[in-house]
Amino acid sequence: MPTVIEQPVEARLVAAAPRMQSIPATLHYDRNDPFAVRMTFPGPATLEGVEVSWTFSRELLAAGLEGPQGQGDVRVRPYGYDRTVLEFHAPEGTAVVHVRSGDVRRFLEATDELVPAGLEHLQLDLDHDLAELMRDAC
Template sequence: MSTVIEQAVQARLVASAPRAESVAATLRYDRQDPYAVSMAFPPPATLEGVEVSWAFARELLVQGVDGPAGVGDVRLRPYGYDRTVVEFHAPEGVAMVHVRTSELRSFLERSQHLVPHGREHQYVDWDQDLAHLLEEHP
């Protein structure tokens, strides 16, 4: 069984222009990092022209499809029928995208098959993580 799932989603960039642009984004969940998900955007969708990936708590995504969630760099909230707004806050500014809530729920369901909610701690390699923290860095 694979320990990683990826799912392509269509994200609509929200801008001051009257027409929102759709971009392909990729949601990713890795059983080796059971508390986190990531959302990656391809180079054409970013100001820097390089792929940008944001990592955040899976629990934040769970909460954000049903109600406002997050106070940090990533914030989510439902928007209309079957849309979720995802906001990415950085020193350069704020990026907002709309994603179909049904796509987010499908992704979350798939992640639950890899690591059931509430059992994330069983998939953490505490020894490896502790060894990494204790490594001497030059």
């Protein structure tokens, strides 16, 4: 069974111009970090020209399909029948993208098959992590 899920999605960048620019992005999920998802944008799609990744909770992404969620750097909300809006807030500015809600749902279903929602804690090896912290402290 795989431990990582990667799903390409088409993101539409919301800008001042009337037509939204389409950019590729990838949603990632790793069983070893069971509470988090990551969305990555390739270098050509970013202001800096380097790949940019945003990590946020899987729960935030799922809840954002149903209603506005988030108060920090990442916010998610539904937009119409078939779109989900993700806002990424940074000191340099805010990026707002639309993705197909169906793509997000398929991604979340795949993550749920790998690690069911609510059972993420079973993936954590707290004894190992604590031993690593203690080793580094010595």
